[in-house]
Amino acid sequence: MADLVTPGELRGLIAAPHPDVAPLPRATEHADGVRAIRGVPYAEVEGSRPLELDLWLPAAEGPAPVVLFVHGGAWRRGRRDDMGVRTRGWAPGPFERLAAAGLAVACVDYRLSGEATFPAPLDDLRSALRWLGLRADELGIDAERTVVWGESAGGHLASLLALTDDEPRLAGAVIWYGPADLTSPRPPFDPADAATPEALLLGGASAALPELAAAASPLRQVHADAPPFLVVHGEADSMVACSHGRDLADALRDAGAPVEWRAIPGADHGWHGASDDEVERIFAASLDFVRQHA
Template sequence: MADLVTPGELRQLIAAPHPDVAPLPRATPYADGARALRGVPYAEVADARPLELDLWLPASADPAPLVLFVHGGAWRRGRRDDMGVRTRGWAPGPFERLAAAGFAVACVDYRLSGEAIFPAPLEDLRSALRWLGLRADELGVDPERTVVWGESAGGHLASLLALTHDEPRLAGAVVWYGPADLTSPRPPFDPADPTTPEALLLGGAPASVPELAAAASPLKRVHAGAPPFLVVHGEADSMVPGSHGRDLAEALRAAWVPVELRTIPGADHCWHGATEDEVIRIFAASLDFVRQHT
């Protein structure tokens, strides 16, 4: 007869291994020796779904510099493996291209605004960095050479992570059309409106929670000693006005933080309206920035 156990002991026995010690999934091989590990758990959060990441690894056996990619979706939706509508049809895809260039890429889940309000998503990114550092030797990545790269809402979170994470200090941040200020009216954004994506992120209209809105605004978190930034924004962005990118770059320069600002004439949000050659150049410039700072 099998040994009897209490319900509590049984729950412990059948629970999935903690992400810190769970076996890694089998890697899928790609061209140029790149490999992808899909759906790797990196954190357990009370009363929430397990958080996962996809990890792209280059062919090199040396510890690889790391890109932490943060997806967009108005903090409300989105997929960790999506760099935006203009790269969805690429073959090879953008993450495979980064791996072929010698970089590891961690595409991370974070809690969306329907699951938890700010600062939950930022805390999740910090948890991902902690897990990647903990298992760096096993994965073959160098957490001391990490650039965070985000688009739209992910660009906002990437900015905040670069400006608030100290151990280890990030090597840089790539920000594609990310919101930088959740406190001031910037049409179509109205800080008094409780129905905006920003309000859903904060759990209330930004004007009603001014301290939290300031804490969630990269523009308010700029400081000397922050890592270098590449800020890229469309001049015709109708969802996140280009003033976000310009003002963030200006604040970084005023704090003596290295920053490169690229504005794309005629480009709307997610590079809508830009030519395919322009999108490829934006990606190449972002890759060059990562290479330079790792």
């Protein structure tokens, strides 16, 4: 007869292993010795789905620097394996390119605004950093040389992570067309509107939640000890005004923090309207920035 167990003991037996100790899924091999490990659980959140990340690991031996990639989607949607519409047709894709250049890449899930409000997604990114540090030896990475890279809403979260996390301190931040200010009117954003993506992130209109909106605004978190930033924004951005990126870069510079600012003439959100060559140059400049600082 099988040993009898209590319901509590049975729940413990059948539960999936905790992400801190769970075996890694099987890797798939790509060109140049790059390995991809998809759907790796990195955190368990009570009452929520397991949070996962995809790993792209380079062939080179020795601890590799890390890119922590944060996807966009207005904090409401999006996929961790998507760097934006202009890179979707690339072969090899952008993350495989980064790994082929000797970088490890962690593309992370975070809770969307339909699941939890701010600061939940920022807390999730911190959990991902913790997990990467915990499993660093096993993965062959150097988590202390991590650059966060985000686009659109992911750029907003990446900025906040770089500006508010001191332990471990990030090596840098690459911000593509990310919102920086959730407190002031910047068309099309209206802080009094309770139906904006920003309001859904906060749980109410920014104007009605001024302290929370300020805490969620990278522009309000700038300080002299910030890690190096590369901020890139299209001058014709119709969804997130170019002033977000320009003002963030100016504030970092005024505070004495290292920052590179690039405005892309004629480019709308997601690099719409930019030439293929221009998008390649933006990606190459971002890769060069990571290599320089990681």
